[in-house]
Each structure stands twice: as structure tokens, then as C-alpha cells.
Amino acid sequence: MSRQIIDTQDGSHSVLAEEFGVSYHSKYGAIQESMHVFIEAGLRHRAVDSTPLSVLGIGFGTGLNALLTCLEAEKRSLSIHYTAIEAYPLSLDFIRQLNYTSALKLDSNNIFFNTIHECEWEKNIVIHPHFSILKNKKKFEEINIENAFDVIYFDAFAPNAQPELWEAPLLTRMYDALRTGGVMTTYCAKGVVKRTLKSVGFTIEAIPGPPGKREMTRATKC
């Protein structure tokens, strides 16, 4: 598994997964994309009051989505429990080279990014009073949870790199994992993926994507 840090156009880092020939984020901006697709279209869409929320992050990777969710929870005094799934964690030495704390202009005392990465896997860990995390080291294909989540961030590698992750069996597991009214967002807007999401029961919205991408998808379990 060969991984290399790359720059994206908003100044934040991403990671190149050489065996798949794809990066973890959009080349136009990693932070920009994660904010748009997961925080804005997913979390903010669902977090309309102070009801506690359960978020499932499919693809923990650099921990960027978890960090942005942690910051949003603190800023808005939300109550969020975040479950992250990742089969191939990056090493801490690698993670420490990523520039998210500085790119987000976080105070130098802010330890959220480090704590999220340094905390133990397979345990519920409180990062601050409004955000706790459970990191599961396992494959997406092993997700077998029902009616537990309000928001799912589906951030797997693109369908051309990992087609099996965008087919009905895994998308059905995600549908089952959501509570009624829950939403799943993804950067992917491929017709075949939207049709499969519909066929497993989701209601689909094609909404404007982040810079460099015309559309993205929000899928709701009605």
C-alpha cells in the first residue's frame, strides 16, 4: 500500500493512493470538498435543532471529515457521536505530516486532530463535550448495523477504482444503517450509482457539487 501526500488547490493536503491511481480528495481542494459534500450537504442539512446525532464516516483515511465534524459540533454546541470505518489506516507518522490544522487556521493549542488520530481504535472516546468518536478498523463490506445513524458520509474511492463498493449490496447496508429521515451524501453523481441508490429505497437529490464538480448526490431514507 503506497501513499503519498499531495497538495490540492485550496492549499490543503490530500493523499495519493498509488495502487488505485486516485487521491483521497478533489484536486481542487480537500477541505473545500469535505466541507461542501459532507458538512454542508450532509451534517448541516440534518442538524436543524439540538437533537443528538449519530454520524457514520465511511472511509476514515486522513480523518479530515471527522475533524470538520468535531469542529462543527464545538462551534454549534451540537451533540455528535461519530463512527468511523477504515480498513487501511494511515500511520501516525504519515498523519503528522498533513497540514489540516494549519490550513484550517486552528489555534496552535487545538489538539482535536491529534486526539482523533492518537485515540484508541474500537473504543468510544470523548474528544470534547459535544463530540465523541468510535474508530472501527474493518471493511465497509462488514458494516452490519440497522437504524442507527442520522448522517452517513460515503467517502470511498470512486466507482472506477472500487466498483464493488457502489453496488446494491453495500448501498443496501447503508440504507439499513440509517434511521428514517437520515441522509447519506457522496461526491459521486454517476447515473448508475444514483439509479442503484433509488433501487435500494433511497430518495435521491442531485445537488450542486463543490468547485470542479457540477453535481453531487444526497440520498434520503424517507
Ligand SMILES: C[S@@+](CC[C@H](N)C(=O)[O-])C[C@H]1O[C@@H](n2cnc3c(N)ncnc32)[C@H](O)[C@@H]1O
Ligand atoms: C476517498 S478515501 C477518503 C478518506 C477520508 N474520508 C479522508 O478524508 O481522508 C477512501 C478511504 O477508504 C478506505 N477504504 C478503501 N476500501 C475500503 C474498504 N473496502 N473497507 C474499508 N475502508 C476502505 C481507504 O483506505 C481510504 O482511507
